[in-house]
Amino acid sequence: MSQVDFVSEIKKVVKGEVRTDDDIRKDVSGDFGRMIFKKPRVVVRPASTDDVSQTLKLANRLGIQVSTRSEAHTQTGQALVDDGILIDMRSLNKILSVDTNAKLATCQAGVVWRDLVEHLKPQRLSPPVLTNNLGVTIGGTHSVAGLGIASFRFGAQVDNTIEMEVVTGTGEIVVGSADKNAEVFRSFRSALGQFGVITRATLKLREHLPMTRTYFYLYDDLATFMDDSRRLMDEERFGYIESWCSACPQGIRLVDGVKQAFAQWFYPLHATIEFDPAKPPDDAKMKAGLRFYKHVHTMDQPIHDFFNRLEPLFVIWKRIGYWANMHPWMETILPWDAAKPYIDQVMVNFPPQALGGGHILLWPSKGTTSNTPMFQVPPGQKHVIGFGILPGIPPQFIEEAKPKLNLASDLSMAMGAKRYLSGFIEFDHERWKTHYGDLWPQVVAWKKEFDPKRLLNSGFVVWE
Ligand SMILES: Cc1cc2nc3c(=O)[nH]c(=O)nc-3n(C[C@H](O)[C@H](O)[C@H](O)COP(=O)(O)OP(=O)(O)OC[C@H]3O[C@@H](n4cnc5c(N)ncnc54)[C@H](O)[C@@H]3O)c2cc1C
Structure with a gap:
């Protein structure tokens, strides 16, 4: 034709x-x-x-x-x-309804989370889990998972949806929920658009308090950071936990006979609690028993500034050229016990300048809060750690970087981790099978059922 x-x-x-x-x-x-x-x-x-x-x-x-x-x-x-x-x-970007009593919002899938958050402001409602970058769509994160710094309490965004309208790969319009067309509801969340298109979702909301207080704690030891973050998650002392690895460059040393920059790594942990101005948090209680190296700062801000807290970082990324560079982000969700040996091994010789202004994510969470089959987390884990190398690489260095990132990916998978699939993924067939584990035959069956001609988003998943 x-x-x-x-x-x-x-x-x-x-x-x-x-x-x-x-x-x-x-x-x-x-x-x-x-x-x-x-x-x-x-x-x-x-x-x-x-x-x-x-x-x-x-x-x-x-x-x-x-x-x-x-x-x-x-x-x-x-x-x-x-x-x-x-x-x-x-183009499908309408917020269709908000039910303040039931605390639900129904949106077309092209709605950007930032717009929904803004729309809900007068009602003091918000989605339980927000991603760090609010400039992404409901359909986009529902096709990956949508993780946020409250995921240790509420799971991923896909776990906070009660109903979705989808169009299967063959063009059939189906509305699915836990009770109605449950198979569609089970399969389409975190499906990378492989089975069809999400057109509408009904999302849970929660009431939030107007202010937040964030405690900027700094750790100089990974094991202590992990102990404290696990404790904070179990106690739910804070509503949000955000952390990453921060380099203190130490100069150049010989690594395998090659001179290379290296760093001493530190671990900032930002712990945030919502509060009403009439009832501010008790600072002594909030830090009781924690073994940080330093309490660097405390900051209060209105909750919507907190939701948008990373916007200034994105502005910096755009200014320094990081945003325009290549981003082979390698994000992986590690079983708790594998996290320290893995991170130690990856970080020991990691040259900080290789990040090109980006950072290393460290994301403590729980392995029990998500219940979405297509979103893979290490099985049988009470706690997990998300770890991500998020570089911005000039094109001339990309071929040098890719094998190293793939090695870090393979090592994580060998230690029982599951990759987060929005990033840099160069899986062959075997790796796809390993990623989905016992679910793989079901994933193949869903593909056959919903997109029998394999027309959707081809070239990413290697089916054979
Ligand atoms: C700066 C930055 C920060 C980020 N922070 C986070 C974070 O904190 N947490 C997190 O979880 N992720 C984060 N991400 C990753 C991001 O959330 C995911 O890549 C998300 O999928 C992007 O949504 P999108 O609207 O851009 O979707 P796209 O990238 O356009 O699409 C994502 C996938 O979903 C499919 N798809 C898109 N829309 C639909 C639909 N309506 N129906 C069916 N399939 C669809 C696409 O085919 C594709 O496979 C971040 C990314 C960046 C660049």
């Missing part, structure tokens, strides 16, 4: 925009990873769920590849397609 015929076929069935302009196709050909580019033949901006359904039915009839793209903060081409149809979900 010629390009003209193909586009006119889509235009016949879709009421939203159907674009073939070169600049629009180019605009959606990349993602935050900046390593993979795939240019679609046509971009569909659906005006409704029905548009998504019609697009997928047509794609099936003509055997054309399709990808679903939202804000494209993923990093290995997860949302891209070469010469196929790209469904740009940002």
Whole structure:
């Protein structure tokens, strides 16, 4: 079928925009990873769920590849397609309803979390889990997981959804929940757009207090940091725990005969509690028994400033060129007991300048708070630690960096970790099977059921 015929076929069935302009196709050909580019033949901006359904039915009839793209903060081409149809979900961006009594919000999948948070401000309600970057969509994080610094209490964003409307890969519109079409509800969350498109979600909300107080604790020892963070999670002393590894550069030394920069690593732990101004937290109680190296700072801020606390960091990232560089982020969720040996091994010779202004995530959480099958966490763990190397790499160094990051990924998997799939993923078939473990046959069966022609987001999961 010629390009003209193909586009006119889509235009016949879709009421939203159907674009073939070169600049629009180019605009959606990349993602935050900046390593993979795939240019679609046509971009569909659906005006409704029905548009998504019609697009997928047509794609099936003509055997054309399709990808679903939202804000494209993923990093290995997860949302891209070469010469196929790209469904740009940002056009489905309406907050449909908020039920303040039931504490639920129903949104189209292209709604950006920041807009929902802003919309809910007058009601003093917010989603229980927010990602660090609020500039991503509900559909985008529901297709990966959506982790936040309250995940140790509430799980991932996918665990806080009670109902979803989806369009399967063959174009069927289905509404799923724990009780109705439960198989769709089980399978579509954290599915990377492999089974179909999420068009609408009903999300749990919670009431928050107006202010937050954050204690900036600094640790100089990983084991002590881990003991204290586990204690804080178990006690739920704070509502939010945020941490990372911070380098104190020590100069150059010989590593395997090569001169290399090295660092002494420290571990900032920011522990935050919500409060009402009439009833501020008791500072002595908040730090009782903790064994930090230093209490660096304490800060109060309105809760919405807290939700947006990383925006200034993103501004800095943009200024220093980090944002425009390549981002092969390697994020992995480690079993608790494997975390220290793994992190020690990875960090001992890690040259801090290799991050290019980025950082090393350290994310204590619980292994028991998520119940979404497609979101893999190390099984049987009461506690887990998310660890992430988040570099911004100039293009000329990317080929040097990739094998090292893949080695760190493989080592984590060998120690029982599960990768977070929005980042830099270069799995072969065996690694995909290992990642999903016992669930793999079911994942394959779902793919066969919902996208039998394997038209969706192809080239990412290696099925055979
Ligand atoms: C600076 C930064 C900070 C981040 N912080 C966090 C964090 O704190 N926690 C966290 O969990 N993640 C974090 N991420 C990762 C980010 O949340 C995920 O990559 C998320 O999937 C991005 O959403 P998006 O709207 O950009 O989706 P996209 O990247 O466009 O899509 C993600 C995947 O979902 C699919 N998809 C998108 N929309 C739909 C839909 N409606 N239906 C079906 N499939 C769909 C795509 O095909 C793709 O496979 C961060 C990323 C960046 C760049």
